[in-house]
Amino acid sequence: MTAGSGGMDRVVDCARRIGDLDSAAMDAALRRQAELTKPAGSLGRLEEVAVRIAGITGLRRASLRQRAIIVMAADHGVAEEGVSAYPQEVTAQMVLNFLGGGAAINVLARAVGARVVVVDMGVAAELANHPDLVVAKIARGTRDFARGPAMRREQAIEAIEAGIRVLDEQARQGLDVVGTGEMGIGNTTAASAIASVFTGKAPGEITGRGTGIDDATLAAKVAVIERAIELNHPDPADPIDVLHKVGGFEIAGLVGVILAAAARRIPVIVDGFISTAAALVAAGICPAVTAHLIAAHRSAEIGHRPMLDHLGLDPLLDLGLRLGEGTGAALAMHLVDAALRIPDEMATFGEAGVSRTG
């Protein structure tokens, strides 16, 4: 933990509250699985998830009634380098789309009964007030990290703290499980840079096509990340250093969401490529956090696999998704819910009068 430096009190305090998995609850959950009318282990990863959630929550039989996907949005100065297929104005336009209920995440969250919490962490435009928009704007977008740090160190800390506050407020409203989501034109460039620094892989090995760029733009994107890392020297032993130099405000906000949820023993379903970059930073601040994370899916972004491997996470889904917004987290939430319904609703061998192994 290198998080002890100035201004980090709230972040350090949050990270300190992150405990280990509750092994007594996990043992009880395992014993329960063995009593249910099915061959031991026959529900594969659903059983593993149910036991893990018992460990996270400390509850022998948890249920996930209150669900949220927290979608954090921000802009990226590095978009000026032409790394995305879409213009920067799309970030703000998509925030309005989220608030209007018309984006993919709205549809998939509705399908699983989760509320969508939209947070402006640093959109470059001034957004009109909206009752459902949480405003935690640190600045109007980051600076171009190909020319210097994306943000000041204090801003990175401020953004993490804002993420902690967002999660704490959601917990006050009632929250049994949270999925992470994000929107920000240019943010696969930031996430690729973060991934490169933490995994030690070269930008060329870890950088993909984001929303769908062509070969020339991909080559330019890799070159931008190489330049940014050479110029800024982000230090993987100091996660806040990495975050402020090559991160983004929505990524920093999600670091706070992840830490605060883990501190409250609320399971976190980590979406795709960008969310996993936030998880890498969170795990840098507090390694114990990874036990509280469930990886939703393997993204189509080539860099996602080494990031998940670095964290030791095995995703539930592999559907070629590359949208972000929390869409994979919403889909995986159904599986996590299903995993918990099994021990809660299934009959035992004794109850159903079914013979065990002959």
Added chain:
Amino acid sequence: MTAGSGGMDRVVDCARRIGDLDSAAMDAALRRQAELTKPAGSLGRLEEVAVRIAGITGLRRASLRQRAIIVMAADHGVAEEGVSAYPQEVTAQMVLNFLGGGAAINVLARAVGARVVVVDMGVAAELANHPDLVVAKIARGTRDFARGPAMRREQAIEAIEAGIRVLDEQARQGLDVVGTGEMGIGNTTAASAIASVFTGKAPGEITGRGTGIDDATLAAKVAVIERAIELNHPDPADPIDVLHKVGGFEIAGLVGVILAAAARRIPVIVDGFISTAAALVAAGICPAVTAHLIAAHRSAEIGHRPMLDHLGLDPLLDLGLRLGEGTGAALAMHLVDAALRIPDEMATFGEAGVSRTG
């Protein structure tokens, strides 16, 4: 199609009604995907599923309101050879568990809003009447196919016809999507034999541990399948020959369910190892059926992958499941439903005022 032989009229008629995918509906579905506020292709396999379902149903915007998992149960004479970890009586006990709502499939079907239709295709016990039990019993279990054909050829046809009638009755009640499921102690032995005959792989390459047998029992199971194939000479060019010699009544019933659903343009979500054996037989009778199938998941059974490859199906989930009952189909049904909600509920670029690729 080798299905023209005696007594097959209803089966042949059903197979003849299976059409190709509707390319106009698929084109329209593809165009719709391109209008939605997301980068083209960014929802990966969800987009592919939505387009495929348009092709199956012929509807530009289908929705899956009425859902069922059809769970067919039967016993297997080959269980006498000691190929399973559970005694035969468990088949009947689990049917009662399904009717009581306490099995895994009940829980997972409830989670996705699907009704569970339980069918006795050939359980060895006499089951008490129950308002929710569909009785289509061909016989009290098959004969031991290590000593001769599992059933008479006419019984195989009768069982397929019974499956067609079950699906037709469900369609009359209202059915937009169906998942297949099964229960039958010993039925991984039958499914492995079917898989071996159709894929041409040796029993040793395709036979797994079913509900969880040890090494010695696995070796015995492989030997039983080798003996059965050598003794009965099932002919892969004649799917009914394979089915009656080494199949089972619930597998034959599912062949009928699959054919009848495809004939009615109702998408079929094929569960795991046993259900895929039924799909192999159905595809043998009518190759056009495979376009109407969605593979739910890759089972932990080692033989499942070559079966899926043989059919050209790529499953949506890979969760290490090996329970059957339709559990994987119920989990995948949420993904299929989500895939269809996307074009139905998402805003277009025009509606949301979001800029396209810059």
